[in-house]
Amino acid sequence: xxxxxxxxxxxxxxxxxxxxxxxxxxxxxxxxxxxxxxxxxxxxxxxxxxxxxxxxxxxxxxxxxxxxxxxxxxxxxxxxxxxxxxxxxxxxxxxxxxxxxxxxxxxxxxxxxxxx
Amino acid sequence: xxxxxxxxxxxxxxxxxxxxxxxxxxxxxxxxxxxxxxxxxxxxxxxxxxxxxxxxxxxxxxxxxxxxxxxxxxxxxxxxxxxxxxxxxxxxxxxxxxxxxxxxxxxxxxxxxxxx
Numbered sequence: 001x002x003x004x005x006x007x008x009x010x011x012x013x014x015x016x017x018x019x020x021x022x023x024x025x026x027x028x029x030x031x032x033x034x035x036x037x038x039x040x041x042x043x044x045x046x047x048x049x050x051x052x053x054x055x056x057x058x059x060x061x062x063x064x065x066x067x068x069x070x071x072x073x074x075x076x077x078x079x080x081x082x083x084x085x086x087x088x089x090x091x092x093x094x095x096x097x098x099x100x101x102x103x104x105x106x107x108x109x110x111x112x113x114x115x116x
Numbered sequence: 117x118x119x120x121x122x123x124x125x126x127x128x129x130x131x132x133x134x135x136x137x138x139x140x141x142x143x144x145x146x147x148x149x150x151x152x153x154x155x156x157x158x159x160x161x162x163x164x165x166x167x168x169x170x171x172x173x174x175x176x177x178x179x180x181x182x183x184x185x186x187x188x189x190x191x192x193x194x195x196x197x198x199x200x201x202x203x204x205x206x207x208x209x210x211x212x213x214x215x216x217x218x219x220x221x222x223x224x225x226x227x228x229x230x231x232x
Contacts, residue, residue: 009156034220043120043206043223044159090158101166101210103149103174104221106158 002027002093006107013081014115021076021110023091032094033074034104035065037087044090050074061085086114118143120224122207127229129194129201137192137227139207146211148190149221152176153204162205165190194229204228 003026013019025031032051036044048059055067065076074091088111092104120141129135141148147166151159161174165184179198184190190209194201206226211219 004158036223041226041228043122043225044208046220046222049220092159101147101219102172103161103164104159106151106160108156108158 002031002105004091004093004105004107006089006091006110008110009108010111010113012113012115015083016080019076019078019081019085019112021089021091021112023074023076023107024072025074025091025093026072027093031067031074033065033067034092034094035059035063035074035076036090036092037061038090038109039087047076047089081112081114083114083116086112088112120207120209120222122205122224122227125225125227127227128232129229130232132196134193134195135201135229137194137205137207137229139190139192139224140188141190141207141209141222141224142188143209143211143222144187145209145219145222146187147209147219148184149208149210150174150180150182150190150192151206151208153206153226159206162192201229202231 005024034049035047038044047063048057050057050067058064063078088109090109091107123138149164150162153159160176163182165171181193207224208221210221
């Protein structure tokens with residue numbers, strides 16, 4: 001069975017500083033990986049996805065993530081955070097052979113706090 | 117605009133009652149999903165459906181039931197057998213049901229269920 005670990009429950013970053021959120025996955029086949037963001041009381045918004053090809057993927061809002069098979073990681077990065085980036089961030093892996101057609105397995109999330 | 121509509125946003129249930137959460141999408145997506153979110157636990161898959169009149173259990177299906185009579189609709193019933201129903205429930209859909217679709221999931225804004 002697949003699993004996702006987000007080691008950091010909370011991260012505090014100063015506005016304008018760089019950000020890296022960690023994600024490690026366990027999956028026996030080629031993983032389909034996702035990062036989602038959630039504002040309080042809202043649904044999830046897709047930031048970016050990795051299915052195949054270039055291991056550095058670009059997403060919305062200036063985010064990027066790098067897939068490293070040797071480390072089973074898919075870390076999310078942003079060079080300069082804005083106060084509006086404060087939210088909960090979830091890493092997910094797609095179950096089954098359909099890139100998530102059988103549902104996603106989520107990490108427990110990282111709560112990002114932005115200091116002025 | 118296309119999207120996923122979940123209603124109501126807040127729902128209260130008395131002990132021993134069944135309650136149904138609505139999920140409607142106008143994205144013409146084949147697959148639909150229900151997730152449960154608890155604080156600090158990430159999202160867990162309850163049920164999913166890749167085609168009309170067919171659905172599969174997820175990781176935590178006990179105490180829940182679903183139907184998929186129309187492509188656009190995937191209601192979730194929380195039955196009295198669900199011993200701890202208080203949670204945030206999220207519905208999602210994706211564009212493909214085949215094993216080669218590799219489509220990301222899009223989420224609704226959720227329904228928060230509380231026990232009176």
